[in-house]
Amino acid sequence: MIDVRNLRKSFGTLEVLKGIDLEVAAGDVAVLIGPSGCGKSTLLRCLNLLETPSAGRLEIAGRKLEFDGTTRVPERQQAEFRSATGMVFQNFNLFPHMTVLENVMSGPLLNGLKSKAEAKKLALALLDRVGLSQKTDLYPRQISGGQAQRVAIARALALEPKVMLFDEPTSALDPELVGEVLEVMQSLARDGTTMIVVTHEMGFAREVASKVVFMEGGHVLESGPPAEVLGAPRTERLRSFLSKVEH
Amino acid sequence: MIDVRNLRKSFGTLEVLKGIDLEVAAGDVAVLIGPSGCGKSTLLRCLNLLETPSAGRLEIAGRKLEFDGTTRVPERQQAEFRSATGMVFQNFNLFPHMTVLENVMSGPLLNGLKSKAEAKKLALALLDRVGLSQKTDLYPRQISGGQAQRVAIARALALEPKVMLFDEPTSALDPELVGEVLEVMQSLARDGTTMIVVTHEMGFAREVASKVVFMEGGHVLESGPPAEVLGAPRTERLRSFLSKVEH
Amino acid sequence: MYEFDWSVVMDPQLWLSAVGVTVAYAVVTSIAGLLIGVVLGLALVSRIPVLGWIIRIYIHVFRCTPLLVQIVWFFYALPMITGWTLPDWFAAGLGLTLYMGAFSAEIFRAGVISIEKGQWEASTVLGFSYWTKMRHIILPQATRRMIPPIVSQAILQLKNTSLLSVVAVPDIMYAAGGLTMSTYRPLEVYTFAALLYLVVLTPVTLLANRFELKH
Amino acid sequence: MYEFDWSVVMDPQLWLSAVGVTVAYAVVTSIAGLLIGVVLGLALVSRIPVLGWIIRIYIHVFRCTPLLVQIVWFFYALPMITGWTLPDWFAAGLGLTLYMGAFSAEIFRAGVISIEKGQWEASTVLGFSYWTKMRHIILPQATRRMIPPIVSQAILQLKNTSLLSVVAVPDIMYAAGGLTMSTYRPLEVYTFAALLYLVVLTPVTLLANRFELKH
Amino acid sequence: EALWDKIERTGEVTCGGIHSYKPTSFYTGSDLVYEGYGPNVCRQMVADLSKEMGKPLAVKWHETTWQTVVLDLQAGRIDIFPGMTATEERKKALDMAGPLYRMTDCVIAGKKAETKPTWQDYNTPDSTFAMVTGTAQTNFLKTDVPEAKIMTLKEMSESVMAVQSGRADYLLQELPICLQTFSTAPQVFSGYTVPTPPAGIPAAAGLRKDGDGRLRDFIQKWGEEKRADQSIAPLLIEGFKAAGMDTTKIPEGIEF
Ligand SMILES: Nc1ncnc2c1ncn2[C@@H]1O[C@H](COP(=O)(O)OP(=O)(O)OP(=O)(O)O)[C@@H](O)[C@H]1O
Ligand SMILES: Nc1ncnc2c1ncn2[C@@H]1O[C@H](COP(=O)(O)OP(=O)(O)OP(=O)(O)O)[C@@H](O)[C@H]1O
Ligand SMILES: [Mg+2]
Ligand SMILES: [Mg+2]
Numbered sequence A, B: 001m002i003d004v005r006n007l008r009k010s011f012g013t014l015e016v017l018k019g020i021d022l023e024v025a026a027g028d029v030a031v032l033i034g035p036s037g038c039g040k041s042t043l044l045r046c047l048n049l050l051e052t053p054s055a056g057r058l059e060i061a062g063r064k065l066e067f068d069g070t071t072r073v074p075e076r077q078q079a080e081f082r083s084a085t086g087m088v089f090q091n092f093n094l095f096p097h098m099t100v101l102e103n104v105m106s107g108p109l110l111n112g113l114k115s116k117a118e119a120k121k122l123a124l125a126l127l128d129r130v131g132l133s134q135k136t137d138l139y140p141r142q143i144s145g146g147q148a149q150r151v152a153i154a155r156a157l158a159l160e161p162k163v164m165l166f167d168e169p170t171s172a173l174d175p176e177l178v179g180e181v182l183e184v185m186q187s188l189a190r191d192g193t194t195m196i197v198v199t200h201e202m203g204f205a206r207e208v209a210s211k212v213v214f215m216e217g218g219h220v221l222e223s224g225p226p227a228e229v230l231g232a233p234r235t236e237r238l239r240s241f242l243s244k245v246e247h
Numbered sequence C, D: 001m002y003e004f005d006w007s008v009v010m011d012p013q014l015w016l017s018a019v020g021v022t023v024a025y026a027v028v029t030s031i032a033g034l035l036i037g038v039v040l041g042l043a044l045v046s047r048i049p050v051l052g053w054i055i056r057i058y059i060h061v062f063r064c065t066p067l068l069v070q071i072v073w074f075f076y077a078l079p080m081i082t083g084w085t086l087p088d089w090f091a092a093g094l095g096l097t098l099y100m101g102a103f104s105a106e107i108f109r110a111g112v113i114s115i116e117k118g119q120w121e122a123s124t125v126l127g128f129s130y131w132t133k134m135r136h137i138i139l140p141q142a143t144r145r146m147i148p149p150i151v152s153q154a155i156l157q158l159k160n161t162s163l164l165s166v167v168a169v170p171d172i173m174y175a176a177g178g179l180t181m182s183t184y185r186p187l188e189v190y191t192f193a194a195l196l197y198l199v200v201l202t203p204v205t206l207l208a209n210r211f212e213l214k215h
Numbered sequence E: 001e002a003l004w005d006k007i008e009r010t011g012e013v014t015c016g017g018i019h020s021y022k023p024t025s026f027y028t029g030s031d032l033v034y035e036g037y038g039p040n041v042c043r044q045m046v047a048d049l050s051k052e053m054g055k056p057l058a059v060k061w062h063e064t065t066w067q068t069v070v071l072d073l074q075a076g077r078i079d080i081f082p083g084m085t086a087t088e089e090r091k092k093a094l095d096m097a098g099p100l101y102r103m104t105d106c107v108i109a110g111k112k113a114e115t116k117p118t119w120q121d122y123n124t125p126d127s128t129f130a131m132v133t134g135t136a137q138t139n140f141l142k143t144d145v146p147e148a149k150i151m152t153l154k155e156m157s158e159s160v161m162a163v164q165s166g167r168a169d170y171l172l173q174e175l176p177i178c179l180q181t182f183s184t185a186p187q188v189f190s191g192y193t194v195p196t197p198p199a200g201i202p203a204a205a206g207l208r209k210d211g212d213g214r215l216r217d218f219i220q221k222w223g224e225e226k227r228a229d230q231s232i233a234p235l236l237i238e239g240f241k242a243a244g245m246d247t248t249k250i251p252e253g254i255e256f
Helices: A040-047 A075-082 A100-110 A116-129 A145-157 A175-190 A202-208 A226-231 A236-245 B040-047 B075-082 B100-110 B116-129 B145-157 B175-190 B202-208 B226-231 B236-245 C012-045 C049-064 C067-082 C088-113 C117-125 C130-167 C172-183 C186-214 D012-045 D049-064 D067-082 D088-113 D117-125 D130-167 D172-183 D186-214 E003-010 E037-053 E069-074 E136-144 E156-164 E175-184 E214-228 E233-242
Strands: A002-011 A014-024 A029-033 A055-060 A063-067 A085-088 A163-167 A194-198 A211-216 A219-224 B002-011 B014-024 B029-033 B055-060 B063-067 B085-088 B163-167 B194-198 B211-216 B219-224 E012-018 E025-027 E058-064 E080-084 E095-110 E128-132 E149-153 E170-174 E189-193 E200-207
Touching (some): A014 A040, A029 A040, A063 A075, A100 A116, A100 A145, A116 A145, A145 A163, A175 A202, A175 B236, B002 B040, B014 B040, B014 B211, B014 B219, B029 B040, B040 B194, B063 B075, B085 B145, B100 D130, B145 B163, B175 B202, B202 B226, B211 B226, B211 B236, B219 B226, B219 B236, C012 C049, C012 C088, C012 C130, C012 C172, C012 C186, C049 D186, C067 C130, C067 D186, C088 C130, C130 C172, C130 D049, C172 E156, C186 D049, C186 D067, C186 E156, D012 D049, D012 D088, D012 D172, D012 D186, D049 D088, D067 D088, D067 E156, D186 E069, E003 E037, E003 E214, E012 E069, E025 E037, E037 E058, E037 E080, E037 E214, E037 E233, E080 E095, E095 E156, E128 E136, E128 E156, E136 E149, E136 E170, E170 E175
Parallel strands (some): A085 A163, B029 B194, B085 B163, E012 E080
Antiparallel strands (some): A002 A014, A002 A055, A211 A219, B002 B014, B002 B055, B211 B219, E095 E170
């Protein structure tokens, strides 16, 4: 489903990704962990072209792109490539001037993919799935963070992406609200959605991930099944990281 | 050391604290837990008069204040009462235009309590204690969140308060950086500093607290030694809260 | 000691029509200027290479030269150079309009770039085209933030309308000048004129303040 | 077709002194106005009850009436009413100063309240007195944010200096008026005057832009 | 296109009117639209031009201000404006035809100053004159009353305020303006005089430079004839009367 080869990304003279290789099969849940600044967000943003990689190859759901530092992908092709992925941000980024329902409808509707009635039907189904069928007419400021994040997930799902990308989806939430979002993500995983998740929730990684990837300084240091990577870290760096994160 | 009796606080018509009783003995570490919006921050802010309580009695380190809804404590008396407590905020609130050293010196110096040389000596000692003697000349934007929070702790300690108040001191930090701040707090506890800590770090509560206080809807629902409160919650509400926070 | 004689300003007919002219010019040139501002602001935000520079120069020139000279230019210089005479009312308003346009392009640009990066990214990720983003996501949010600076600018615009009196547009200051010459009571006349501006502008500012408080 | 004759503006002596007068008035009244703004802004922020209202009314009146009338008031009306004649240069600058004062009080207030609540609370908790907070914590941070709006206002102030020509202060527009009357070449003269404003203001705006970018 | 040809083609002449500047020019809105001696002179010129051309000509009015009348002429919004002072410098920018008439200068004194009989009496640093930018009287003061201080302002109303507020002592104006001013606002001034020896500046008509000059030459000749037989005087006096002035107040022996 996803195949990343030797992906590099520099900001000016700062090389943030130093040749990343990553494979994620359809239906897999890959959890990305690593210290702050190691490039997790940058990697995720490269996958949907929010950042243009400096070098390397990307393949997602059969669409391929190759980069050599001068590549400029035309707008249309970018949009097409992007349509394979849905992304959920740390800060939800709901549209504050739209209701919950309008937020979820916005993707299919504003892209002209569905009629208003169809988009509404789909949105209502998705909101039901994330447990928010009661909140459709509220505005983002009227709901809790956990609910907002679930709306953001529904909004991304409305475009029926092949892969869902999550960038620390629970780290802006009150601890009591984290559970409800993780639960929704777990149910997506059960339904076979391919996902890449950046998170510090080790419980989620252990229970849900089919693959854990540990990044450090722009490299992938370790990757494999959670039992292996988390249970028996091979590098000192990962051992110390895990001990810190789990206090 | 701290004695709170029947403390109430309303914002307009919204009563946030509905009669809080709380006793903390010298050298004790009290951990406040409870769902978002239950009034934890408000209680802490009442203790140093950032909010003026609507009713009740406060006693900290021998200084007493009584409130009846019309009480206006004169500026001078407020400052005096406040000098018994030091506070550390979630967002550090370091002064961005001062170096780390200047931040720590600011309390004694700007209040005219110490000469520049004395203030500097004290600040250097405190920075050493929180493990930052290498960072004295950096500005807040140049250090990590964990370091910033340790500076904030040193800054509060520079006024030699009787009680330290912490309002979610680690919740704005990257998970990897939480540990270093908790460690500093633990060392303060070992040295016998009286502290009240609002936190979601259950590990810290279990290991360091001498008392855990569970608040809900403006009331104290349960309080006692951590083993009792966390190990054998009496109310259904606390049980469900703990299960959510610990996923 | 000067003895005031306020009877000289008691000419409701004169003032009413002067206030009408002032307000009409202010409103029309503000709206027209805003439209120009929207277009130029959008062009600035979208970073079209050469056009961006031209617009920046336009904004700079109109912000940094006296409005009076701009008015004189459009009223007199344009027809002299091009031999192409605009209707008086239009030529008179053109300078004011372009002046407002320059300032509101800036306000507009600032409003758009003040929208959090997250909103742009969220809409990019949803695959919206540039214009869909602008129209449905960014502009609805930016507009609310632009209202206070736009109102301030419109207030200045109303006061600037007084410069039109040099090209014989019978606004409040023109009426005041005329009345001064026929009564030799400049103090009473100008003070009363200032009062009229105050009366017109006070409700506008109160409304604007209320708007600002909401945010 | 009109034939331009630019030789009429070739009077470096005249323009140099006019630019000097313009810049001097702009700088001095801007600085004096800023000082007033600081004091009033501080008073506004500290919410002194009656004073607050008086200051708000002052700001409102000076923002919502034409600067021209304000200048006329201090130059002509004050002596007529009080029989008490201020020195010419002082009376001429007073209106401009108070005008700048009104606008900068607002800018100042906005700058102070834009500082995060956390900074206020952190300094309260450290037991700082009101003035210690202001002087050592809030003002150093607020000042940096106030620079861009202050510069914009100073630019407007420089252009507004042109109104001083009504009280015979020999600024750029006054020089332009005189030269126009002796040569009957208003187009060349006013265009050249606009150019002078542009030349004076361009470096100022470039500097201001650079400052803004840093934030 | 030459002014002459344009007028012949359109059958219209645009005169400039000033809204409120009694008795020189003021708006009435009646059939005549503008009254005062300036409009009177313009109307008469058009009437005589019509005879010369042998076809009827209509007068059209365009409102202008002292600050922009030059621009209005140059931009072609006005064809003829009588009442400007010709200088060599100005003739480079506008065509000037005249002199058409001459107005004697007078001095109005503010409340705190007193009138004096001769120009020499005013020639001290204690006299401050409030003048309007670029008027010929200002030049007269500079050359003939060099000791006096001059405060130059943009408009007449500002000069009046300067005297009212005591920032200046005197106004130097054309006689009719003195009369008008004094009768409109007697409380402001202590009096007026025509200082000796009488001085005055001849007024010309301004026209756009059209590189042709037929119209200018016509007005030049028109002015010479009218002045020679003083048949210009009734046009001026009628203007004074229309402004409500008491023409008997005009001192004896004043020529135009
Ligand atoms: N637009 C940008 N311009 C310049 N540098 C950038 C940019 N975005 C990210 N960086 C830098 O790239 C590095 C990696 O950033 P990234 O956000 O990918 O880290 P991360 O692993 O997601 O960290 P965190 O856990 O803190 O979110 C950091 O040093 C960051 O400062
Ligand atoms: N200044 C204020 N004005 C009005 N309401 C306030 C104010 N401060 C707090 N509140 C309200 O008081 C209630 C308690 O707030 P408080 O911040 O004490 O909760 P908390 O327990 O600290 O929650 P959290 O875990 O989210 O920090 C909330 O409903 C909040 O909206
Ligand atoms: Mg990240
Ligand atoms: Mg809180």
